Amino acid sequence: MTPLLSVRDIRKTYGSHVGCTDVAFDLYPGEVMGIVGESGSGKTTLLNCLAGQLTPDQGQVVFGTREAGPRDTLQMSEPERRMLRRTDWAFVHQHARDGLRMNVSAGGNVGERLMAVGARHYGDIRDSAADWLGRVEISEARIDDRPTTFSGGMQQRLQIARNLVTNPRLVFMDEPTGGLDVSVQARLLDLLRGLVRDMGLSAIIVTHDLAVVRLLADRLMVMKDGHVIETGLTDQVLDDPQEPYTQLLVSSVLQV
């Protein structure tokens, strides 16, 4: 099987400060990769480099495109990359307001990607939006309400619907459950797990919550000071961590 995403030798510095460096991995179709590590370890920097939101200093991010097979997205023209970002890729931000249009109705938020790729039938767009609101457990009655009137958990679910409506193949998520109440987090995780399974999504999830990766991720990368220090199957890494830092990370969570 060919990887959906092949990452090689990624490095991103901020001046003399290293954001992340020496990162390489393959992600296969249907696989979910978790990235964990303490604050400042370079998780967001790496994710943004992979998702085309930041330009790394060096490296390759090869994506298996539908039309032309494996392509280095860093060598693509900007229009191609932006097209990918609204079709086959999705990006779920930690803060829903960064990923939503707060002055546009829930239906308009979900419909935007459809319209961006050429949908021009209002009734069909609205039907898709209603369907997707249902799939993320938001009442269809809220379709014309703005996200400002939604709870934090609902906003996050709306952001997910807005991203998944075009059936992307790869979803990038940065702390998708961060800042939510514990019970709200649990519901969101459940929902995400269902969607990932049903749609056969591939995903890269950044989090510092090990419970999130335990539930969602097939594989895990542990980051420290911009480096990947340990990788492996999630259960393996969490149950039998090899690196002292990972052992510390796992044990500190178990104490909670």
Add this chain to the structure above:
Amino acid sequence: MSDYNFAYLDEQTKRMIRRAILKGLAIPGYQVPFASREMPMPYGWGTGGVQVSAATLTPDDTLKVIDQGADDTTNAVSIRKFFERTADVATTSKTAEATVIQTRHRIPEEVLSEDQILVYQVPIPEPLRFLEPRETETRKMHALEEYGLMHVKLYEDIARHGHIATSYAYPVEVQGRYVMDPSPIPKFDNPKMEMAAIQLFGAGREQRIYALPPYTKVVSLDFDDHPFEASKAPHACALCGAEDSYLDEVITDDQGGRMFVCSDTDYCESRRAAGHVGKDAA
């Protein structure tokens, strides 16, 4: 008066504006930045349109200025006087006699010809601004033809009102490429934009000029199941009986009396002079 000061602006400034106009004509619907000058009138009074007119007028031209279809509003009168004084050009209220027409909020009813130029005053040239305030982003969207957001705006309209409620400044796609704000003309006027005359748009405060060469294809955006409609009040003009003109509702007394009359005063007067009579014509 010396030629140097013809139409108020110095020759170098006019050349700069003409270059922007030519570039605009070469790329229909594209917003060309230009170094807007201070004019002896406040922004919002058509300084963009005035600068475009100043760069367009020649001593042989005949100028007409309208505001909401009328030649006699304060705004129209002051701009007309300005050019009478600074350019000494002939002026008229007759659409057919004008070679340059500066307008705010309307396209004349009378069909324009190839030897005419229509200059629009534009307050906000960027059609995407409503949903995307970042200029760096809107520029990229134009460059890459990413116009999905325009339909989000129309989607919101239908979701809220049951139909596309946008009735002014209704967005258009120009020659299959750029999406353009036609300035706050009523959408009734949109189909007229495919015309024989040259159309020039000037936004003073925003420092943008854009243009439509003659016979450019101009399509109003819509949905398959909510097609564009060039609507107007469902009445005939009370004064001239016209059924094909855009109407203003005017209050006639303090008992709530009102009537619908042509917003294009020249059109209405010409029809009445030719013997057409509406139901309220005394």
